[in-house]
Amino acid sequence: MVISESQSRYAEGWSEADYVGGHPALDFINTVADTGKTRLSDKIGNWDGVRKWAGGAGLLPRPELAAFFQDASLDDDDELARLHRFREQAYEAMLGLVGRTDTGSQSVIDLERSIRDAMGRGAFSEEGRQFRWQPDARSPQRWLDAVALCFEEFLRSEDVTRLRQCTRCTWFFVDRGRGAGRRWCDMRTCGNRAKAEAFRCR
Numbered sequence: 001m002v003i004s005e006s007q008s009r010y011a012e013g014w015s016e017a018d019y020v021g022g023h024p025a026l027d028f029i030n031t032v033a034d035t036g037k038t039r040l041s042d043k044i045g046n047w048d049g050v051r052k053w054a055g056g057a058g059l060l061p062r063p064e065l066a067a068f069f070q071d072a073s074l075d076d077d078d079e080l081a082r083l084h085r086f087r088e089q090a091y092e093a094m095l096g097l098v099g100r101t102d103t104g105s106q107s108v109i110d111l112e113r114s115i116r117d118a119m120g121r122g123a124f125s126e127e128g129r130q131f132r133w134q135p136d137a138r139s140p141q142r143w144l145d146a147v148a149l150c151f152e153e154f155l156r157s158e159d160v161t162r163l164r165q166c167t168r169c170t171w172f173f174v175d176r177g178r179g180a181g182r183r184w185c186d187m188r189t190c191g192n193r194a195k196a197e198a199f200r201c202r
């Protein structure tokens with residue numbers, strides 16, 4: 001997504017290249033910086049990272065995000081650990097959806113449970129003339145709920161039919177292009193590395 005000026009002050013240190021998934025749910029999975037098929041380089045290893053990522057990702061409407069930021073005392077180590085667990089569980093579920101693993105189906109069930117739990121704690125609220133699930137900003141599990149409900153929206157959308165994984169790294173993205181389709185998360189990173197390697201091999 002394109003980071004607007006008003007967003008950039010929330011997303012200091014993060015750039016457009018961090019948000020190439022095409023949906024905040026996928027951008028959440030993509031919060032590892034590994035350039036290969038490992039997922040060890042964590043970009044949201046602390047709360048500062050989580051908050052800045054969320055500021056640029058469009059995870060929540062601005063007033064809701066401001067409410068999350070207002071009381072940071074709720075954000076503890078347990079919730080950070082839950083967020084990391086959920087991210088890898090959602091990653092496994094997406095692998096299952098693109099047919100890369102057969103353990104994916106259990107992960108999809110786990111993801112569904114996280115979404116149900118988030119709905120149980122959240123509110124179904126009207127926005128304009130549409131409705132959406134809204135996490136409870138006073139819950140200690142509010143961040144987990146915010147990302148789980150973001151997946152709920154993603155899984156019901158058309159975007160899920162265009163879900164792809166980068167052939168080089170572990171990032172996922174929505175392929176909105178026509179023709180042969182997009183192979184890399186980002187031409188500027190994985191695309192260029194793949195081309196450079198192909199050139200060396202010739």
Ligand SMILES: [Zn+2]
Binds near residue numbers: 166167171185
């Ligand atoms: Zn990639």
